[in-house]
Amino acid sequence: MDPLRAQQLAAELEVDMMADMYNRMTQACHRKCVPPHYKDAELSKGESVCLDRCVAKYLEVHERMGKKLTELSLQDEELLRRMQQGTGTA
Amino acid sequence: MAAAPPSSAPGGPEPPPGPPLQYSMLLQHLVGEQRRPRAWDPATFGGIPIPPKSEEQKMVERVMESCPFKAALACVGGFVLGGAFGVFTAGIDTNVGFDPKDPYRTPTAKEVLQDMGQRGISYAKNFAIVGAMFSCTECVVESYRGKSDWKNSVISGCITGGAIGFRAGLKAGVIGCGGFAAFSAAIDYYLR
Numbered sequence: 001m002d003p004l005r006a007q008q009l010a011a012e013l014e015v016d017m018m019a020d021m022y023n024r025m026t027q028a029c030h031r032k033c034v035p036p037h038y039k040d041a042e043l044s045k046g047e048s049v050c051l052d053r054c055v056a057k058y059l060e061v062h063e064r065m066g067k068k069l070t071e072l073s074l075q076d077e078e079l080l081r082r083m084q085q086g087t088g089t090a
Numbered sequence: 091m092a093a094a095p096p097s098s099a100p101g102g103p104e105p106p107p108g109p110p111l112q113y114s115m116l117l118q119h120l121v122g123e124q125r126r127p128r129a130w131d132p133a134t135f136g137g138i139p140i141p142p143k144s145e146e147q148k149m150v151e152r153v154m155e156s157c158p159f160k161a162a163l164a165c166v167g168g169f170v171l172g173g174a175f176g177v178f179t180a181g182i183d184t185n186v187g188f189d190p191k192d193p194y195r196t197p198t199a200k201e202v203l204q205d206m207g208q209r210g211i212s213y214a215k216n217f218a219i220v221g222a223m224f225s226c227t228e229c230v231v232e233s234y235r236g237k238s239d240w241k242n243s244v245i246s247g248c249i250t251g252g253a254i255g256f257r258a259g260l261k262a263g264v265i266g267c268g269g270f271a272a273f274s275a276a277i278d279y280y281l282r
Contacts, residue, residue, distance in 0.1 A: 003115065003119075003124075006112070006115040006116050006118075006119050007119050007124070007126075009116060009119075010116055010119035010120045010125075011126075013116075013120060014120060014128075017120065018130065018135075019135065022135045033236070035237075035239075039282060044232075044238035045155055045229065045232050045233060045238065046232040046233070046235060046236050046237045046238035046242070047236075047237075047238060048155065049232075049233050049236050050236035050237065053236065062121070063121065066117060066120070066121030066122065067121070067122065069117055069121075070114055070117040070118055070121070070122050073113040073114040073117060074114045076113075076114075077112065077113075077114055
């Protein structure tokens with residue numbers, strides 16, 4: 001698979017991925033940081049601080065998971081290539 | 091992970107198998123080193139498009155939510171309230187203008203007013219310090235915990251009361267902690 005095709009495919013998928021990640025992040029951080037009391041329409045100081053931290057952690061987790069997944073997929077492809085070479089020469 | 095393209099429905103003609111999808115390269119373009127940085131417009135992400143906040147608005151909001159600003163606000167408010175309270179209590183106090191050398195002399199209006207002013211200033215300073223300490227500790231505790239509930243005011247009340255009472259000894263510090271914590275819990279309960 002050539003890098004140009006991979007780049008085009010990634011550009012198409014990235015928009016979906018970002019929108020999905022944003023929705024999930026909003027849902028998760030809202031559930032964790034904003035208790036359902038609603039006495040005031042404004043976000044209090046504690047809630048704003050909690051949301052900042054939640055978003056930072058979520059993005060870091062997203063980045064690390066992506067790197068780990070890339071590593072695992074490289075290992076998998078290596079294994080598959082070796083298997084194919086094995087059956088090819090057999 | 092390499093995947094073959096999905097096969098068509100049974101009975102139909104099979105499409106020729108294409109090259110396997112190389113996930114690792116795709117992932118590197120998506121989340122890895124080869125990702126091109128893009129400018130994401132946060133207004134288009136959520137369901138409802140809202141106009142983005144300007145930099146000045148963000149800065150003003152950041153200042154108004156910060157701990158030092160809240161402490162300064164409580165200090166000024168405490169000063170005003172303490173001054174009013176001091177002048178009021180001096181007004182209903184019979185000992186204002188008392189001269190120890192001549193207890194039966196009626197104090198002059200100037201002496202009474204001076205005494206009331208001094209008392210008002212002293213109350214005002216005390217209230218200002220207490221208010222600033224309480225507001226500062228409450229803001230710091232709330233920033234640390236990341237939650238906003240009743241425990242913030244109780245903890246900061248205990249710290250403030252303890253710090254004030256500690257100057258008169260450990261027991262006074264403990265009593266001050268308990269008393270002030272109970273007082274702020276009651277005020278918080280009334281306000282929420």
